[in-house]
Amino acid sequence: MKPLLSLFLLGLIAATTVRGEAPRPLTLPEAIALALQNNPDLAAAEQRVKAARAALQQTEAAFWPQLKLAGTYSASDNPVQAFMMSLSQRAFDITSANFNHPDTTDNLNGRAVASVSLYNGGTDWANRQAAKLGAEAREAARDAARNDLAFEVTRSFHTITKARQFVRAAEAAVASMEANGQLVRDRHEAGQALKTDLLDAEVRLAAARENLVQARNALALSETIFRHTLGVGERDLVTAAAPTENTNDRLPVRPSAGNDFSGRPELVAAHKAVAAAERQLRAAQGGHLPKVSAFARYDFDSGDARNYEGSWLAGVNVELDVFDGFLTRGKVAAARADLEIARAALRKTELAIQLEVQQARLNLDEAQARLDTTGKAVAQAEESLQLIKERYGNGLALFTQVLDAETALTAARQRRIAAEADARIAAAALQKALGNPLE
Structure with a gap:
């Protein structure tokens, strides 16, 4: 019993030690790479791309010949059916035939049927082009999701850095207020300070400690958000590595970027959606045109399942819908409306990106x-x-002037910390708005 208890305690200690380990620091590129592997939204976007590619494969089936194999067993004493079965088996005997009251005749038929569409008003071609453009739009949407995720990781990364610096500033403020409190306490005991000075120092110290508690909670919350943005949750204790770059340097924007955001995946996806809607309209208009197909068939027929006779049939089929109850007209109207919706969505996307770029520059x-x-x-x-x-x-x-100066210094440091983090986040937001990759 004692060995088992010892093993249990060792395991408990080991588990506690593992949970007590410091979080593993990640650089920003490492964090982005980890998020791209684990984020569920990006995984869903990838599956939507696969679904779109599968839809494209389905449309391509219309350009291949269709081949089917089939078999049928039937029996009948119907004069017409019995006569046709005998003919198919090449076993009809006119001398012994009773046309009006034939004996029960059975037939085992095996057949191969091939068909191919030669022309259907361009509908198949338009559907394939629409599906291809739809797949490309899904790919662009996936790329947009990747960019959004990279930016969210970047923002969360710099938020942790800001929260850490807020904690340091709050700790420095507490230490300074404690020193001030000790100073005024000594002076009060020596009769050189008022009781109100001592009370003011204690009030300011309590406020500084409260700010420290809030700063530490904000840091813990920012690290939790960071892990969930990466898609690892609490199963992998990771955190943002301390930055090594000089935060006093001016944050550059790519000189070649300008105001060109034509490479934004959202814009690419919107253009692809418009092009796909145009092809869908063309596919609907194909319903007004004739359809031409070729077919071939080979049959094996037998009345005793031993001796089979073969026959074939081939031809061309032409169809034209003269009146379909306004079905095609309705499809064309719906496709034209979908096209206008796609064009409006494109315009909305352009305006939204223009606004995003301008806001990012101003920020x-x-x-x-x-x-x-x-x-x-x-x-x-x-x-x-x-x-x-x-x-x-x-x-x-x-002494109140000393306390006010301490408070002013703490506020100035916090504003500086916020400005540094906000500048880096704003630079990343501008890169995202212009469609440039985040590094």
Whole structure:
């Protein structure tokens, strides 16, 4: 019993150790690659591409000959049927035939039937082209889903970085408030500070600790969102690696990008959808044209399942719907309406992308301007705090001024942190808006 208990405890300790391991850091390219492998939305998009390709394969069947094998056993004393069976078996004997009251005659028939469509008003060709364009549209939609996912991973990655820096800023604020509290406590005991100064310090320290709790919770939440964006959930403890690049550098935008977003997969998919709708309209209009097909058939007939006689039949079939109850007219009207819907969707997509590009540019400009101003604000807040502390030490400033300066410095640092993360997210958003791959 003791060995089993020991093994159980060892296993429990090992499991606890595994769960207690630090999350595995991922660089941004590694995180994007992992998300592309595991994200369920992207997996569904890939299956939609496969379904579209299968639909294309179905339309191509119309261009191949169709071959069927069939067999039938029948028996009858119907004069016409019995006569035809005997003829097919090449066993009809006119001298012994009783045309009005024939004996029961049976027949075992095996046949091979081949047919091929020669012309059907261009419907098959148009359907194949529409299916091909539809498959290409699904592929473009999949690429759009990949780009959306890469951007979401990028945003989540930089959000973790921002949350970590918020935690550091909050920890620094708590440490500073604790030091200030100790300072005013010592001065109060020495009779050099008011009781209100001590109370103010304790209130500010409590607020700083509350901010730290909120910052740590935001970090934990951002890491959870990051893992779910990657499609791994909580089964794989991963996190964003600490960035190594200089965040003070100006974030570049590809010079060659300009305002050209013609490569956006969403736009490509919309153009393909319009082209597919045009082919569907052409397919519907084919119902007004004649249809021509060729066929061939070979039969084996026997009355005793031993001796078979063969015969063949071949020909060409031509059909033209003179009146079909306005069925074709209705199909054409529906296809034309679908085409207008696709064109409207294309226009809507173009407008949406134009707006997205403009918003991304403005957001990047704003974030870059915030980088310039917040960097100066942090330096000024640090210098102001240092001066006020010196004045307070010399009895020339109130303690509330020290606390206000500490609060201002913390706020300036947080604005700087947010500006850095927002600038990187805005740069990624602009790359996505222009249809450029995220790296």
